[in-house]
Amino acid sequence: MTVDAISLEVFKNLFIGVAETMGVTLQRASFSPNIRERLDFSCAVFDAAGRMVAQAAHIPVHLGSMPASVEYALRSFERLNQGDVVVLNDPYRGGTHLPDITMVSPVIAGGEVVFYVATRAHHADVGGMSPGSLPLSTELYQEGLIIPPVLLRLSGWMNEGVLHLITANSRNPEERLGDLEAQLAAHRSGEERLLDMLARYGVPPTLAHAEALLAYALRMTEAVIADIPDGTYTCTDALEGDGQREMEIPIRVAVTVQGSRMHVDFAGSAPQVAGNVNAVLAIVRSAAWYCVRLLAAEDVPVNHGCFVPVTVEAPAGSVVNPYFPAAVAVGNTETGQRVVDVVLGALAQALPDKIPAASQGSMNNVTIGGQQRGRAYVYYETIGGGHGASPAGEGLSGRHSHMTNTRNTPVEALEYTFPLRVWQYALRDGSGGEGRERGGDGIVREYEFLSKATLTLNTERRLRRPGGLHGGGPGQPGLNRLLRQGKEVLVGGKYTTTMQPGERLVIKTPGGGGWGRPE
């Protein structure tokens, strides 16, 4: 079977089908609201060289960072055998931040590894200073259990010791166990589907098509970049603080477009900081690739080929490429969003009629943990906000933007499971930036704590507003407020405290920037 325009399309569907099947299994079998309701996970297929062949579209932040996991899994083990599963979460060895636990397993045909399947799921707690494992930390060790690439399953036998080690380090071990099992179930379904495919089409034709699909995505991505005028475009924005103190942490980018290649250089960005906003390079790559993917009008399959024409460089020891063991808890969520802002900001100079104004630029991370009926519980959520407007129309209101697209946990599921009560979940009127096209509005969410709990907020755009474009106004900044002892207390973007029963938290998320001068 040779590769042609027809078989290419057929195999594209087959590979994506494998990743999608894995995703459905993981969602249905999982336990934590974070995976089953919010869908904070990704599934992908890799070839024997560790190049991504297909990914189920779940969360952009995993886009370019999954390949690093496979790379480190392969670097750590000379050979993976039938029934082996590698698990890891170390951000400096293939991970992103510690709650994202990644598994990698081989698919073997004729005694050789022909593919790998990988899953990554955000686990609600992996230990560390505060419940939810997104603490206001100053070194990685404070953020939870560090798992270098190790074998969780060995030739089909569960390595119970590793499993216990992971669950014992979590504040909710039973949920961890269920979610890890669900991840393994997803691996089984992916392995089965690939073996089925190999049996049907044969190994060489299947591999030839995997290769052709990489070339296909490469051509499509090159076509996208070729449509951007050549030149170097720069943009600088900043984070507002690292959880230790409020300060401007600049992120600078120079995007150079030359023909069908793009180089994204973060030289000039701030040195790494003491607090938790450092982002490992895999995340920064994801964000840069995401921006290129946005520009594609066609439905480009996400695989290794998309990455090839886009090179990403960041100075070692900077906030966008830190040295071990710098704290990285929210580099994933907050710094990732800011990287998108600067890359799109730079591209807006090249493509002024295409690029939208800034979106809310934060994921508004809320982590809560405490005791409930004698057991520890942990709850994690992120909150949507306003999207930037574009020449094509107003920005969306109250939705996740850019590097995340997790769903909410229904209030009726949240209150049934956790000692929390939500009093308001509404659009934040008037928070979108003015403009010919208005920016989208943020969200107002108000929680009451029913028992004593630790609250940790990791939010951005509380001071620096999401910018408008072409005369459009900026969105309103976000706002975090506590209601305690009858008083309203405004708190910072990154904040941790102990909440007493009856106290409330109000979060208002940022609006999106407007586009064009208001008429």
Next chain:
Amino acid sequence: MLVGVDIGGTFTDLVLSDGGQLKIHKLLSTPANPAEAMLLGLAQITPGGLEGLTQVAHGSTVATNAILERRGAKTALLMTAGFRDVLFIGRQNRPQLYALHPQLPPPLIPRSLCYDVPERLDYRGEVLLPLNLAALDAILDDLAAQQVEAVAVCFLYSFINPEHEQQVRARILERGLLPAWQVALSSEVLPEFREYERASTVALEASVRPVMARYIHRLRQALPARCGLRIMKSDGGVMSADSITEHAVQTALSGPAAGVIGAFQVAKLAGYDRVITLDMGGTSTDVALCPGETTFAPEGLIDGLPVRVRLLDIETIGAGGGSLARVDAGGALRVGPESAGALPGPIVYGRGGQHITVSDASAILGRLDADHFLGGSLRLDVDAALRALAALAEKTGLEVIETARGVIEVANASIERAVRRVSIARGHDPRDFTLVAFGGAGPLHACEVAQRLGMARVLVPRHPGVLCALGLLLADVRVEKSLPVLATASRGLVARLRATQAELLAAGRSALRAEAIPDAAMHFRVLLDMRYVGQAYELTIPFEGDVVANFHQAHHAAYGYALEARPVEIVNMRMQATGTMPRPALESRLPVAAAATPAFLGDKPTPEGGTLALYDREKLLPGMHFHGEALVFQLDATTYLPAGWQAHVDGYYNLVLEPT
């Protein structure tokens, strides 16, 4: 006399059963007022007048279209204070992951008609804030001023304690604002957790009720008083028109359901009860798995809006006869989801189509025949299609004929993916199933799809074009009631549920009696939705034997592991009541093995160098057999039998196609 009526975009089909004799009729639809064609058709098919009609079963797209075109009643949504924006925030995710300018479908209800009502329950249904009647009255004043036609009420935890929702309705009635049925309560429409999906479903229900009621009223007036009228629901069951008005949203996804029921019943009668149905039309293809019975999904989407009603588990993909083929920027041949629609349609129809469609590729390969297409009433302009295909072939770098075959192959591959999703992904091997093909293009593609999946048999029913109307005639009356349980499974709980079961069954029995079903035709099933404590998705298992052990087993079968030490939760108990209808007998005769010579129309060469034998379906009698490569013509469908396949006609005049 019983009649099934299916109203499609182009044709309205009627199948009449009179003492076991079937009569089929087809006429042009009247989209402006769909009832017109239906009534005209009924008059034409019953020469003795409508008085002899005892039952009309009808598939209605009235609710579906009202939603798609946002032409439902002017509706207000009343939510618990603080949550009026629930329909706008949704699940907080955007529909397109990679889009410079992501967009949402237009809202069903404008934000100005979504209200915060001061009241609040906790998750156990205990009152935290009583319903504030003064605030409610102010809102109702506003509804009156705005001349709202329908009200949807969705309060948090009303599925546990419906009192506040009921108080709202009582107050609306007291003030004479609207009749009771124009107020839809979420605790009645969908007593389940997850506020967004519940609010969306109840909002849809409220907004389509008045539309549905007007439609039914018009039909009722035109039908004799003693003639029953039943409407198809999304779960493939029918319900009397009088009750459907209060379950209007249950018809919203009923479009493809009647065809699945028709295909399943026809195949079952022919002796095949494990079937996958393949309904391929102009713009899309519907695929459903029936492993001895129809299967269900708990939730669907209509134009991006979630509807949580039980529906037949049908996978729909955007590949049909009118789907457009193109070569993308990366050099892959793509088919659909863009479609040439009915107008301009495929190039070969000569109505202004400019782009190659799947039907054009079929015509080029000689699989549609100008002399026999729609009974010869439409000429096919194959030359025009060839010219357009040459341009496409240039981009693929393949020969023209190879490209035409490629278009078919890519369309078949996406159908194959849909079949895999309904079978393999649910733990069924498609090789154990018979593919039942219908719809205008289904029989043309079925054998090649079956071949891709290793399926050993394709069945093309005698009347593939009116299978939906037939399905309406064959559909059972279905009533489902569920009780939220939400408690950890224990011996005590199971004992309590056994007691409650009697209540549910009694409710089911009286609902079926109201539908005029005799006791002997009633069937009941009681099921439990169960999951491990902490999971969000349930597995549904029969309420029999040791339900906890059965759940562990079902979980192991579905996901490859079971956590036997972990507590199990029972989320809902549901009762399914079915009233089976007297099945009209389909015409049959004993097959007598014979060559198909009397139906043979001649040979024609294919552009690929083969020879197609042509047969007239009308003249094929039970027992006749022939080999591929062949085409079988009938008024509303063409069947393609590839080389290496054989066909025979069974006792019910179905075509049974198998690899040799």
